[in-house]
Amino acid sequence: MTDITTEKARIGAPSAQPFINGFTEEGESLSPINVAESKAPLAGEAVKSHSHGGGVGIPDSSRAGRLTSYKLADFKPLTGMEEDWRFTPLKRLRGLHTAVLNGTAPAVSVIAPDSVKVETVGRDDQRIGSAAIPEDRVSANAWENFSEATVITVPAEVQAEGEINVVLTGQGTDASAQHLVIVAQKFSKSVVVLDHQGSAVVSENVEIVVEDGAELSVISLQEWNDDAVHASSQQAKIGRDAKFKHIVVSLGGDLVRVTPSARFTAPGGEVELLGLYFADAGQHLEQRLFVDHAVANCKSNVLYKGALQGRNAHAVWVGDVLIRKEAEGTDSYEANRNLLLTDGARADSVPNLEIETGLIKGAGHASATGRLDDEHLFYLMARGIPEDVARRLVVRGFLHEIIQHIKVPAIEERLTASVERELAATNN
Amino acid sequence: MSTLEIKDLHVSIETEQGTKEILKGVSLTIRTGETHAIMGPNGSGKSTLASTIAGHPRYNVTSGTITLDGEDVLAMSVDERARAGVFLAMQYPVEVPGVTMTNFLRTAKTAIDGEAPKLRTWTKDVKDAMQQLRIDADFAQRNVNEGFSGGEKKRVEILQLELFKPRFAVLDETDSGLDVDALKVVSEGVNRAHSTGNMGTLLITHYTRILRYIKPDFVHVFVDGQVVEEGGPELADRLEEEGYDRYAKGAGAAAIAPAQA
Numbered sequence: 001m002t003d004i005t006t007e008k009a010r011i012g013a014p015s016a017q018p019f020i021n022g023f024t025e026e027g028e029s030l031s032p033i034n035v036a037e038s039k040a041p042l043a044g045e046a047v048k049s050h051s052h053g054g055g056v057g058i059p060d061s062s063r064a065g066r067l068t069s070y071k072l073a074d075f076k077p078l079t080g081m082e083e084d085w086r087f088t089p090l091k092r093l094r095g096l097h098t099a100v101l102n103g104t105a106p107a108v109s110v111i112a113p114d115s116v117k118v119e120t121v122g123r124d125d126q127r128i129g130s131a132a133i134p135e136d137r138v139s140a141n142a143w144e145n146f147s148e149a150t151v152i153t154v155p156a157e158v159q160a161e162g163e164i165n166v167v168l169t170g171q172g173t174d175a176s177a178q179h180l181v182i183v184a185q186k187f188s189k190s191v192v193v194l195d196h197q198g199s200a201v202v203s204e205n206v207e208i209v210v211e212d213g214a215e216l217s218v219i220s221l222q223e224w225n226d227d228a229v230h231a232s233s234q235q236a237k238i239g240r241d242a243k244f245k246h247i248v249v250s251l252g253g254d255l256v257r258v259t260p261s262a263r264f265t266a267p268g269g270e271v272e273l274l275g276l277y278f279a280d281a282g283q284h285l286e287q288r289l290f291v292d293h294a295v296a297n298c299k300s301n302v303l304y305k306g307a308l309q310g311r312n313a314h315a316v317w318v319g320d321v322l323i324r325k326e327a328e329g330t331d332s333y334e335a336n337r338n339l340l341l342t343d344g345a346r347a348d349s350v351p352n353l354e355i356e357t358g359l360i361k362g363a364g365h366a367s368a369t370g371r372l373d374d375e376h377l378f379y380l381m382a383r384g385i386p387e388d389v390a391r392r393l394v395v396r397g398f399l400h401e402i403i404q405h406i407k408v409p410a411i412e413e414r415l416t417a418s419v420e421r422e423l424a425a426t427n428n
Numbered sequence: 429m430s431t432l433e434i435k436d437l438h439v440s441i442e443t444e445q446g447t448k449e450i451l452k453g454v455s456l457t458i459r460t461g462e463t464h465a466i467m468g469p470n471g472s473g474k475s476t477l478a479s480t481i482a483g484h485p486r487y488n489v490t491s492g493t494i495t496l497d498g499e500d501v502l503a504m505s506v507d508e509r510a511r512a513g514v515f516l517a518m519q520y521p522v523e524v525p526g527v528t529m530t531n532f533l534r535t536a537k538t539a540i541d542g543e544a545p546k547l548r549t550w551t552k553d554v555k556d557a558m559q560q561l562r563i564d565a566d567f568a569q570r571n572v573n574e575g576f577s578g579g580e581k582k583r584v585e586i587l588q589l590e591l592f593k594p595r596f597a598v599l600d601e602t603d604s605g606l607d608v609d610a611l612k613v614v615s616e617g618v619n620r621a622h623s624t625g626n627m628g629t630l631l632i633t634h635y636t637r638i639l640r641y642i643k644p645d646f647v648h649v650f651v652d653g654q655v656v657e658e659g660g661p662e663l664a665d666r667l668e669e670e671g672y673d674r675y676a677k678g679a680g681a682a683a684i685a686p687a688q689a
Contacts, residue, residue, distance in 0.1 A: 374485070379522040379572075382482050383536035383588065384510035393535060397526020397571070 062354055063290060063320040068133045072144045075137035084136060087316040087348050089284060092255045094201045094229045095175040096138045101145035103174025106200050108150045112164040116190070117153040127151055127181050131207035132235035135259070135290075139233040142177035142203035149179035152192065154216070160190035163408050170200025170228060178204040184216035186239075191217040193411060201229040208236035210244045212266065217245040219406055220260075223418065224253035231257045238298070240266035247406060248275040248304075250285045251418050261290035264298040264327075273302045275317075276402040276415075278422045279345065281310025288318040291334070293327035302334035305402050307395055307422070308345035318350045323363055331361040338369040339398055341391075392423045430497050430513070432458045432481075432596045432628060437492035439473075439480050450476045452653035453492070456630075460595060463622065463629040465639060465664060468650030469672040474632045475519055477650075478600035481630075482516035483509050496596070511540055513595030517585040517602050524572035529584070530554075532572045533591060540592050557590045561617050579610040586617035597621065598630045603638035615641030636668040651675045 066084075067074065078097050080090050090097060110118045121127070128149060134140035154160055168178070182192055194206070210216045222230060230253055238244050250256045262271040277285045291300045306315045317336045338347035351365035372394055380390035399419055406412050439451035450473045458464050468474050480487045481494060483506040494501040496512055504512060524532070533554060538544045545553075558565065561583045573581050582602055589597055599618065603611055615638060621627055622642075631642060639661070647663040648655045649672075656675055657663065 373522075375522045376524050378484060378506060379518070379524060380527075380532070380536070381506040382510055382516055382518075383532075383592070384507050384539040385536055386507050386539065387505070389535065389539070390507075393527050393531070394524065397524065397528075400526050 063292075063322045063352065064324070064354075066135055068135050069140060070129065070133060070143055072137065072140045075134075075140050078137055084288065084318075087314075087318075088257060088286060089255065092229065092284065093138070093231070094173070096201065096203045096229060096231055097141065099175045101141055101175050101177035101203060103176035103201065104171040105146070105176040105178045106168040106170045106196070106198065106202055108178075108180075109167045109169070110150065110152065110164065111167075112152070113160050113162055115155065115158045116160050116164055117151075117155065119151045119153075121149050121151050123147070123149070125149065125151065127183065128179070128207070130181070130183075131209045131237040132205055132233065134205070134233065135261075136233070138203045138231045138257075139205055139259070142179065142205050142231075142233075145177040146179040146205070147177075149181055151181040151183070153183045154185060154188040154190040154214075156185040156211075157187045158185075158190075159188070163191040163193050163411075165193050165195065167195045167197065170196075170198030170202070170224065173199055173201045173227060173229075175201045175203075178202050179207075180204070181207045181209075182216070182218065183209045184211060184214040184242075186211045187213040189215040191219070191408060193408065194218065194220045196220070196222045196224055196228075196230065199225040199227050202231075204230065204232040206232065206234040208234065208244070210236060210238050210242040210269075212239040213241050214239065215243040217247070217407075219247045219408070219411065220249070220258065221411070221415075222248075222250040222253055222256045222258070224256065226252065226254060228253040229255045232259065234258065234260040236260070236262045236271070238262055238264045238266075238269040238271060241268035243270045245272045245405070246274070247402070248273075248277075248287055249402075249415060250275075250277040250287070251415075251422065253283070253285075255284045255286075257284075257286040257288075259288045259290075261292065262300065263292040264295050267295050267297040269295075269298040271298075271300045272405075273300070273304075274402050274405055275304035275306075276399055277304070277306040277315055278399070278419065279306065279308045279310075279313040279315045280422065280425065281344075282312050284314045284316075286316040288316070288320070290320045291322070291332065293321070293323040293330045293332060296327055297329040298327065299330070300332045300334075303337075303402070304335075305337045305339075305399055306347065307339045307341055307399060308347055309341040309422075309425070311344035313342075313345040314348075315346075316348045317367075318348075318352065319365070320352045321354070321363070321365070323353075323355045323357060323360060325356040328357055328359040329361060330357075330363065333362070333364045335366040337367075337398070339395060340369065340371050341395065392420075395423055396420070430460045430595045430628070432501075432514070432630075433493075433495045434477075434481075435493045435495075437477070437480070437494065438490045439476055439487050440490055441476075441486055441488065449490070450487075450653050451480070454653070454655060456648065456655070458596060458628040458630055460628045461625050462646065463631060463642065463644045464646045464648060465631045465633060465644035466648050466650055467633055467636070467664065467667060469675070470634065472650040473653040474634075474650050475600050476653075478516055478519075478598045478630075478632055481509075481514060481598050482506065507539065510594075511542075515589055515592060515594035515597045517582075517589055517597065517599045519600040519602075519604070521573050521581040521585055523574045523576075525574055527572050528569055529572055530568045533588070536588070537591060553591060557587055560620070561587050561590075562613055563587060578605040579607065582606060582614055583610065583617075586614050586621075590617055590621050593621070593624070594627060596628045596630065598632070600632050601634060602631075603633055603635060611638060612641060618642055636664050639664045649675065
């Protein structure tokens with residue numbers, strides 16, 4: 001691997017630097033800031049009044065300055081020049097950003113233990129909007145257009161036996177909107193699998209509430225057919241002493257863009273955001289995540305690993321971690337690793353770390369993109385292992401680090417098999 | 429009995445300053461059952477010889493041959509050489525993240541033997557070999573060389589030597605960086621493998637220390653990419669006393685007749 005950068009914030013390090021007005025750190029020109037009163041994106045009345053960016057005085061290069069709104073009209077039409085869309089081929093969104101999303105949404109079927117409550121509700125259900133607010137136009141488009149939502153509730157203190165399997169099967173390629181709400185009530189413990197399959201063009205909002213003391217794992221699998229287009233905003237609100245593990249696995253689909261976020265709302269929370277992707281020729285797999293350390297003494301760990309092969313295989317990883325002034329005692333780390341298996345593949349990796357207080361335990365980020373290490377291959381081949389087997393061994397090992405976190409044997413086996421299939425294709 | 433024959437080997441590498449010749453005509457013949465020590469000062473080309481035998485892509489053979497029972501080793505890929513029975517214990521074993529020792533050892537053994545080892549005996553063989561080399565049992569579940577100390581990495585190299593049972597073992601400074609206890613353990617491992625009588629050993633070392641535990645039949649002194657002196661074990665003793673100084677360029681080179689292959 002090459003180009004490894006690792007930084008560890010020093011205690012007492014200065015807070016975020018102001019950049020040239022209207023430009024990001026990287027010198028890109030941005031549209032003028034949206035000014036509003038609220039500080040945290042889900043805070044208070046500002047949310048209900050619908051349109052707002054970050055607080056007064058927050059530079060628009062900060063993640064805190066991002067516009068959030070339930071209304072599609074608040075978001076300008078996309079040009080592809082926006083910071084959060086600059087890597088996405090808009091033409092391949094197949095209308096998710098422009099069309100009225102009235103196609104048939106992927107069918108939802110849930111297999112869950114009896115202790116878990118599964119409901120289908122209308123737009124007026126009060127749990128809608130409890131954890132999420134759209135941060136981009138495609139997400140807002142889904143919010144404006146979904147007709148019903150699936151709400152999964154793990155009641156307080158319930159330890160769900162076995163995982164909650166949510167299979168979302170695409171119903172065709174008319175642009176559609178999907179909405180899910182997952183509520184892990186106080187002191188509950190559960191694992192939810194979102195299993196995306198079939199053909200679909202869908203913008204999806206997943207709201208995740210992890211109440212105080214709850215422990216929740218959400219595993220989002222994208223094993224779509226080759227023609228699928230999927231944008232998924234998965235926003236989690238983390239309560240006091242709650243533990244949240246989120247795993248994104250993107251393997252199938254023409255364009256998949258997952259934007260997970262975790263917002264700490266009370267001290268003592270812990271999140272782990274993990275991801276695995278394997279991009280083949282022509283595939284665009286994008287992940288943009290956001291960890292909002294808005295309160296003190298929370299911990300976050302992010303690790304995304306991807307393999308890419310074939311012409312125009314494209315993976316994008318953008319990791320925003322924001323440690324606000326209030327978030328003293330924060331411990332956070334984020335890393336992204338990419339393996340380029342062939343020529344013609346491209347990985348963009350952008351870790352963004354904003355630190356507004358020096359009183360933290362640690363904050364680090366790392367990103368490395370490289371080819372298979374020749375010395376690894378030489379070592380294995382010098383033990384008699386043929387090159388193709390050696391390559392597979394290394395890639396499998398590289399990705400297995402994420403798979404082994406899933407802890408659902410059936411899913412682990414399935415994904416191991418999926419990775420093997422992807423690897424077999426390399427040698428063709 | 430097998431023979432590994434190196435004839436008039438010239439090897440160069442590409443550097444920023446251009447092509448650099450490192451081996452300038454090396455000839456050696458090793459038969460199974462024999463132990464050859466190659467000694468020499470830093471930069472004399474000892475490790476280049478080891479890596480070239482194993483087929484590391486960095487080294488270009490510009491002329492000369494390496495054959496194993498008449499078969500052209502230089503025409504073989506790295507993995508083919510290993511399957512033909514050549515083993516290189518590396519000076520700096522590489523960490524391979526995500527690949528467990530267990531998985532690695534089994535995959536390599538399967539490749540070398542052409543069939544998967546019988547699970548029951550294999551597990552026991554691995555366990556016993558690890559015990560003899562005083563490698564903790566939990567290493568089996570760890571990733572290849574990841575987080576191992578220098579001494580642990582060397583022991584794991586010898587573990588592979590014992591399990592893969594090569595016809596020729598090239599030990600590239602396996603003794604460097606080892607404390608006395610580890611040196612003994614590692615040497616015992618090499619001697620065990622050697623005692624089968626089916627292995628030839630090329631022991632590359634900077635120091636004479638390891639030769640107290642592994643007795644060479646032949647000693648070759650390498651200076652500036654060439655063998656400048658050859659002899660029996662007594663040559664090692666002399667080197668222990670006198671060091672490499674007398675081979676220093678200009679000083680003694682003329683006095684020493686170039687070794688005949």
